[in-house]
Amino acid sequence: MAIQFWRIRDRYYRLMGNRCDDCGARNLADKDMPRTGKILTHTQLHEPLPGFESEVPLNLAVIELQNGARVLAQIVDTPQEKIETGAKARAVIRRVRVDGDSGQILYGYKFVVE
Amino acid sequence: MKSKERVGIKGYGAYIPFQRLPSTEVARVWKGGGSGPNLEKAVASIDEDTVTMAIEASQYAMKMAGIEELGAIFVGTESKPYAVKPTSTIVAQALGQHYTLAADLEFACKAATEAVQVLTGLVGSGMIQNGLAIGVDTAQGRPGDELEYTAASGSAAFVISKFDKDAIASIDCSASYVSDTGDFWRRAQERYPRHLSRFTGEPAYFYHVEKSVRNLFQETGLKPSDFTYAVFHQPNPRFPVEVAARLGFTAGQIKTGLLNPLIGNTYAASSPIGLAAVLDEAKPGNKILLASFGSGAGSDAFSFTVQDAIEKSRGVSPTVKSMIAKGTKIDYSTYTKFRGKLTK
Numbered sequence: 161m162a163i164q165f166w167r168i169r170d171r172y173y174r175l176m177g178n179r180c181d182d183c184g185a186r187n188l189a190d191k192d193m194p195r196t197g198k199i200l201t202h203t204q205l206h207e208p209l210p211g212f213e214s215e216v217p218l219n220l221a222v223i224e225l226q227n228g229a230r231v232l233a234q235i236v237d238t239p240q241e242k243i244e245t246g247a248k249a250r251a252v253i254r255r256v257r258v259d260g261d262s263g264q265i266l267y268g269y270k271f272v273v274e
Numbered sequence: 275m276k277s278k279e280r281v282g283i284k285g286y287g288a289y290i291p292f293q294r295l296p297s298t299e300v301a302r303v304w305k306g307g308g309s310g311p312n313l314e315k316a317v318a319s320i321d322e323d324t325v326t327m328a329i330e331a332s333q334y335a336m337k338m339a340g341i342e343e344l345g346a347i348f349v350g351t352e353s354k355p356y357a358v359k360p361t362s363t364i365v366a367q368a369l370g371q372h373y374t375l376a377a378d379l380e381f382a383c384k385a386a387t388e389a390v391q392v393l394t395g396l397v398g399s400g401m402i403q404n405g406l407a408i409g410v411d412t413a414q415g416r417p418g419d420e421l422e423y424t425a426a427s428g429s430a431a432f433v434i435s436k437f438d439k440d441a442i443a444s445i446d447c448s449a450s451y452v453s454d455t456g457d458f459w460r461r462a463q464e465r466y467p468r469h470l471s472r473f474t475g476e477p478a479y480f481y482h483v484e485k486s487v488r489n490l491f492q493e494t495g496l497k498p499s500d501f502t503y504a505v506f507h508q509p510n511p512r513f514p515v516e517v518a519a520r521l522g523f524t525a526g527q528i529k530t531g532l533l534n535p536l537i538g539n540t541y542a543a544s545s546p547i548g549l550a551a552v553l554d555e556a557k558p559g560n561k562i563l564l565a566s567f568g569s570g571a572g573s574d575a576f577s578f579t580v581q582d583a584i585e586k587s588r589g590v591s592p593t594v595k596s597m598i599a600k601g602t603k604i605d606y607s608t609y610t611k612f613r614g615k616l617t618k
Binding site: 169170173174213214215236237239252253254255256265267270272 | 293320321355611617
């Protein structure tokens with residue numbers, strides 16, 4: 161898991177992607193994506209994947225970034241009533257997975273509603 | 275200590291997590307009622323740690339500085355997520371910085387100010403153009419211990435650069451004082467620190483802070499009335515107020531940077547977040563005194579002069595005041611879950 165993650169860590173740490181701002185095509189080269197966007201749709205998980213049990217209820221959203229790229233991400237530090245379609249969201253960096261007490265900690269983007 | 279060439283702060287950023295634990299909650303659980311010395315403390319979320327908070331503050335500082343490259347990144351902390359694996363390299367990766375010196379510094383609550391001093395030397399000697407000093411902690415307090423009222427989470431970052439018209443403040447001088455004083459410590463592999471209660475005051479905090487500040491006065495010829503603002507390390511609300519009075523500062527000079535009542539003691543980020551709060555409102559020409567304190571023990575004192583470029587920095591990053599205002603209250607049980615004291 162740690163090595164797979166290592167290969168794409170910039171995507172998670174820096175919210176990098178490969179969508180072209182001009183034509184929408186997916187280039188091969190990653191570049192920094194805008195760190196703000198709006199919620200297109202959202203849901204709440206009560207039976208999440210293993211490793212996320214302590215974060216129940218887990219809020220997930222599809223966010224359209226300012227350049228049109230879309231990302232699926234967790235919404236954190238936001239009162240439930242503010243998580244709604246159209247809400248402005250900003251990327252933050254958080255722990256994404258923790259491999260027990262002795263394994264590695266994986267970091268990545270999540271979003272907060274402004 | 276003065277650098278050979280002038281050095282300044284080109285950008286800064288602070289990060290205060292969203293959750294607040296009222297001290298009445300700690301008192302309710304462990305004393306049956308009452309409150310602690312502070313009103314609330316800032317608590318990192320379940321998915322936050324020293325790495326994430328260091329990156330958040332650093333992104334703000336880099337944005338304000340408007341620079342692309344860093345020659346050194348120092349993370350000052352006593353709450354590293356890994357005992358062996360640097361925090362600073364994760365911060366460097368997230369900032370896209372690779373051709374850089376990166377290191378973690380530790381000196382209890384003063385690890386960030388020593389980072390500023392080291393960077394002042396590296397920049398002032400011409401070895402690097404820009405460096406990043408970060409103070410960050412997710413402070414630990416044993417359940418029921420006095421520390422639990424105030425041990426808080428937060429971070430602040432400063433871009434230290436060669437002095438030019440874009441510097442928002444000049445770093446005019448610093449002075450330090452250290453001695454072997456065992457007021458507070460955490461042994462390897464221990465989860466919580468231990469301390470010697472009242473001994474943390476007179477022979478530790480007060481003695482070292484007074485020494486470093488008086489040393490700074492002697493070296494610069496400055497006196498308390500020359501400063502518009504003063505920021506002291508704030509382990510609780512009382513110590514900084516008392517040391518300020520002993521050194522000849524007024525309540526008005528320390529008011530802006532005194533944040534312990536609202537966010538607690540963010541350890542290595544404590545006086546740095548206070549400095550960020552002062553820079554949020556300081557005017558060109560204002561002088562700022564900063565004095566950190568780290569158990570074990572030592573203190574670094576600085577004199578800064580705010581520059582014209584401070585006005586251009588307004589609005590680039592959220593102010594400390596705005597981050598404090600955004601906080602939301604949590605109860606003690608939520609706090610224990612967030613800080614890993616209660617696991618499923």
